[in-house]
Amino acid sequence: MRRVKREFFAQPTLVAARRLLGMELVHETAAGVAAGRIVEVEAYMGPGDRAAHSYGGRRTERVRAMWGAPGHAYIYFIYGMHWCCNVVTGPEGVPESVLVRALEPTEGLPLMARRRGLAWPEGGSAPTTAYLRQLTSGPARLCQALAITGEQYGWDLVDSPLYLRHATAPVAADQIEAGPRIGIDYAGPDRDHPWRFWVQGSRHVSR
DNA sequence: AGAGAGATTTCCT
């Protein structure tokens, strides 16, 4: 099924971040399969990046997965209610990762709607884009839709029910836009790096 | 369409 292998994650983080666009994030559970095409990500560049949880070389229990081998899930809990999912990238021992910020739903849509607390459209009518955006446009929304929580912390995406699928239609370099990351105004000199990447024109980008 | 506040817990000083 074109599952993404270790070598991909070991690429430099800014390269991996761009190449994640167009790939599918998949989670297989007893309730069914839920998946979406990645349309927006952010890179967090390790000890030198004030916005990164590993800034300054911090080795707390929370960031343990970032220090491990690439290809594992770094998942954190924020604002007292939300989970967010990162992919650990770059060389092993360098605590960098890519936050998955938005998906375009591709598989298991009714399941995702149920997990998000949304009623599926009545009478077989096709869901609107505005409706689909509520499913997986945003880092916490997509985790809820795919049932990603602390339970998946540290999972190996190369060999677990949570994984990545290669893009059927890869995103060309000139279709990728870049800009500053969201929600990190506190990061001072690192606030303005263009380390947020998204698919140009996608209506599923978080903003 | 946009602004504002509340939810609620983990992490680190």
Next chain:
DNA sequence: GGAAATCTCTCTT
């Protein structure tokens, strides 16, 4: 003790 890589609801324009 204070802020946080967010989201939702409510109120106003």
